[in-house]
Amino acid sequence: MMTEGLSMMTRRDLLGGVAATALVPLAGGVGTAFAGTGSKAGGGFCRHVDPFIGTGGHGHTYPGATVPFGMVQLSPDTNTAGWDACSGYHIQDRSLLGFSHTHLSGTGVGDMLDVLVVPRVGPVRLDPGTPESPDEGYRARFDHADEQATPGFYRVRLKDSGIEAELTATKRAGLHRYRFPDAAGAHLLIDFAHGFQDPAGSVTRITGASLRLVGKDTLVGGRHVHQWGQGRVIYFAMKLSRPFAGARFYSNDHAMPEGAQDVEGAALKCVLDLPDAHSGPLLVKVGLSAVDIDGALRNLDTEIPGWDFDGVRAAAAAAWEAELGRLAITKGGDAADIKIFYTALYHALLAPTLFSDVDGRYRAMDSTVRQLPAGANNYSTYSLWDTYRALHPLFTLAQPPSRVGDIVGGLVRMAEESPAGPPVWPLQGTETGCMIGWHSAVVVAEAAAKNIPGVDYKAAWPIFRKQAFQGQTSGLPEYRRLGYIPSDTVEEAVSKTLEYAYDDWAIARLGDAVGAADDAKALRQRSLNYRKLFDRDMTFMRPRFTDGSWAQPFDPRGMGHSRKWRDFTESNAWQATFLNQHDIYGYMEMFGGPAAFENKLDELFTTSSDLPDDAPPDIAGLVGQYAHGNEPSHHIAYLYAYTGAHHKTQARVRSLLKTMYRADPDGLAGNEDCGQMSAWYLMSALGLYAVDPVTPIYVFGSPLFDRVDVTVGEGRTLTIEAAGNAPDSPYIQSVTWQGKSYTRTWIRHGDLVQGGRLFFTMGPKPNPRFGAAAEDRPSSFTATRV
Incomplete structure (x- = not known):
């Protein structure tokens, strides 16, 4: 568990008082x-x-x-x-x-x-x-x-x-x-x-x-x-x-x-x-x-x-x-798109950073010097709150399994060595404790679900189990006792409740992988705690007090119910309401069903982008109240696929690809965050995204290039083609996989890493039948199809 005195904090806490200066875009090249x-x-x-x-x-x-x-x-x-x-x-x-x-x-x-x-x-x-x-x-x-x-x-x-x-x-x-x-x-x-x-x-x-x-x-x-x-x-x-x-x-x-x-x-x-x-x-x-x-x-x-x-x-x-060259665009895309793509790939490969010497020695999380097994590497600079969402899924798809095993195995090694327990934001042998949750659990559970070799999953299990059932991280005792974190006693309580619930889901999946069925079942059930902060009348996630009452006043654009502290982490209720990544069908029913959920998504993207004066600069890249400049929004455009309105995912993803990234020095909508902002672009440009990384599937989006050859697994080739692709043709008309008609709006990781040909036919108008059938929609908690 976290050591006494090492509290979980956000990067905004760490840079408190440092105002973000408004910057004028620089014209011209460099x-x-x-x-x-x-x-x-x-x-x-x-x-x-x-x-x-x-x-x-x-x-x-x-x-x-x-x-x-x-x-x-x-x-x-x-x-x-x-x-x-x-x-x-x-x-x-x-x-x-x-x-x-x-x-x-x-x-x-x-x-x-x-x-x-x-x-x-x-x-x-x-x-x-x-x-x-x-x-x-x-x-x-x-x-x-x-x-x-x-x-x-x-x-x-x-x-x-x-x-x-x-x-x-x-x-x-x-x-x-x-x-x-x-x-x-x-x-x-x-x-x-x-x-x-x-x-x-x-x-x-x-x-x-x-x-x-x-x-x-x-x-x-x-x-x-x-x-x-x-x-x-x-x-x-x-x-x-x-x-x-x-x-x-x-x-x-x-x-x-x-x-x-x-x-x-x-x-x-x-x-x-x-x-x-x-x-x-x-x-x-x-x-x-x-x-x-x-x-x-x-x-x-x-x-x-x-x-x-x-x-x-x-x-x-x-x-x-x-x-x-592991992601080779062989056809399509204009010069700006290609530059953005390969610069994104460059940025995605800058972290984690190597943190061991040529002789295998490294400085461990307890500050001792230790020796790696022959051939192994140790890494640092894991921005996990950000990178679990798209960067690590990208690695599992397009990096050699041996490297992914090194990167994920390093997190397990850190968890074993660190007085702070599971890694949160480790930097060069220290634990910064920055951001909320312990999303190293997601990265380890994802690797287990995708059968990444070289990771000691059984060694990881007791450490993450202890954190889940005994940890004293900010708000976690209240979370276990009440089923949510009260906003009158803990700051950023809404976001913490939601992210702790997702970490429960991830740890449950790890428990399944190592045979801890009873604990996994308990954590799966506890991962539904997010529901206790959903106000069915308002159809928003809301801050709640210890006595069960809703915090007042409530403004879904606001950062919190008072000036004392924020109720959300670098977000507001609009973004937090769609933070759920694992129980999408169960959550949908709380809104009144798929149509109501779809309408709420529409409202997110079309409502006013106004923010209060105390909003952090991290909430950027706004489309309505969707904020592409920060990570909690990154999966949201793909949620339409779960409603059966996959064509709306296609349109939104293509729009974000074309408007949130530019081939200029100020061409990113927010912090690049050790590869996450770039990884969203890369995965989305391929036409794939892991909404829930610990479920080993990818949801289709709108592929940007006519053909990309991706080196997957142990050197096999996954070819992704999009016929009829054009700036005004973002819509999937049909899909084939390995030459056979494919009606699902998602595909298994295990299939893609074997190599093959994924072929999209694109067009200027939506095909609302594609992905409309319930059996063609992606897997989630209550509808598991993998």
């Missing part, structure tokens, strides 16, 4: 100056990826160099405070601090930004300065026209100094290449005090930091960081391609004695003098480890033994090419 070399390096599928998509608006992505699921994300930092600095970069910034080696992609809370390297000429400046006054510190101006980013590569020219920086990466190491002008005072500043700042104006909370020179070309160090991931540990080893002429250490910006070879403290920096920097490209390579300095050195020497920047860059591009 990165034209180096387009020629970028195209050559990218090639194939990589040429369709634009890493700058999502770096504007509230997408919170970064443009720097990394490889699929890599431990290193080597990218420029333009800001370190505020909601839109969560990734360290925003397209509207015009100066950068330097290049750090760890970044979060699309999150709503900031952290990381470890080991900042600052290339400079002129006098040494230890203070970063401000975005408004970059000359007051070591910040450097740049123009976006002088940037280039392709998968595994980033380049920028610094405007004032003329320094050109190029970045590439391997799994556990980053490689820099700098070209300095012929100017006095060339040096590298390593700011080891740099990191995300929350609140703005504060310092990054660091303890136990150290830096040490090894000869004349190597710097090593480590630190403990106490930001979002409380107490996470990071070590690095840095080598230069030629010796530095001198080195100076600083602690709290006070110079250490001349000749010092090491320094310890909290806010540490080091300056490496490079008087001959202009004589040719200077390369800097950095290995990371969460274990120790020896691990960082071993990772570095194993993955980048030499100084072949172009070779490392080519290997990174090849790794991306292989992964992107």
Whole structure:
């Protein structure tokens, strides 16, 4: 269960007081100056990826160099405070601090930004300065026209100094290449005090930091960081391609004695003098480890033994090419759709991130160092409240089962190791406790339902069982006692009740898989607790008090019944009313049947989009009160399939694909959230979506491309074709599977991963007969067809 003092919180709690700034969309493209070399390096599928998509608006992505699921994300930092600095970069910034080696992609809370390297000429400046006054510190101006980013590569020219920086990466190491002008005072500043700042104006909370020179070309160090991931540990080893002429250490910006070879403290920096920097490209390579300095050195020497920047860059591009090619668009789609698709796939493969060394050692959730079995990998950065919905289903379909087993097995390992119990939002060996529920249960139960190998499901069971029956997580005792969580004693009680009910359903499915039939039956029944917050008269989910009365006043657009706290998590009653993912037919009857439920869905999409002033910026991408910019809405368009009006799912999904994603820096409707926003697009563009991930089926939507070949299972090919597809033809007329007529609006996972041909015939008008028959509608709690 959760340890005492570690309470479940939302990302909005963690960034309380940080106002989201309204942003003006940036017109035009990015990165034209180096387009020629970028195209050559990218090639194939990589040429369709634009890493700058999502770096504007509230997408919170970064443009720097990394490889699929890599431990290193080597990218420029333009800001370190505020909601839109969560990734360290925003397209509207015009100066950068330097290049750090760890970044979060699309999150709503900031952290990381470890080991900042600052290339400079002129006098040494230890203070970063401000975005408004970059000359007051070591910040450097740049123009976006002088940037280039392709998968595994980033380049920028610094405007004032003329320094050109190029970045590439391997799994556990980053490689820099700098070209300095012929100017006095060339040096590298390593700011080891740099990191995300929350609140703005504060310092990054660091303890136990150290830096040490090894000869004349190597710097090593480590630190403990106490930001979002409380107490996470990071070590690095840095080598230069030629010796530095001198080195100076600083602690709290006070110079250490001349000749010092090491320094310890909290806010540490080091300056490496490079008087001959202009004589040719200077390369800097950095290995990371969460274990120790020896691990960082071993990772570095194993993955980048030499100084072949172009070779490392080519290997990174090849790794991306292989992964992107698993979903191969072979026909259809305009240039913008294809760019959005492959950029979405790129973003979907950035997390979880590798979190083990080349020798198999890793830092566990209890902060001990442990050893993996041969061939296994450990991962971190699981944004589970977001990613259980579409990213992990995408992995089970289009990633090798061995990798999926590693990713899911890592969650089980964390659950066994962590004092906090089942993972909620694990980050680099720490449990942030961010967001509600314990949706690692969904990911593990989904893997069990889909027979993913390499996961110890029996080891997982007692941990999730204990959480369900004995856990003390916020509101869980009340949930067990009352059957719902009362809004007069617990914040966000409506959302917690609904999500705890879904986790009960997931844990029940895991119980079925391991033979715990009695517990599974009890949890299945308890998963119906969501019904106790449904007001049949209002036809909304509503906050309820301990005495059973409904909270007053009630506004379905509102965040809660009082200013004391919110009753919903990053949503309101409109969105929460459709949060149910597992008992859709039973829920439908509470509205009065399929027709009434269909009408309520219609109302959701057509009612006013007005929100109260205290609505969080996460509620974005509005169509009526449907909010595509945040995860609780992501399955809702597919619910029409359960009413028999599948043509409405087709129309809504196609509309969302075309309006909620653009091939621009501000082209995402909300936070990218470690791949979830992208995974919704990818699955929906394929014409498939897992409404309830622990039930191993996919509901049809409206395929966007004429043909996509998906590598599934152990290397088989699933071909998805859509004949007659066009912007004005989103409607399915008929379907065949393996050449035979197929009338259902859903298909089994087990069938798709065997490979085959799924063929849609599309048209400009709905075919209301398709999916209308009850037996053709998707499986759910009370109508199981799998």
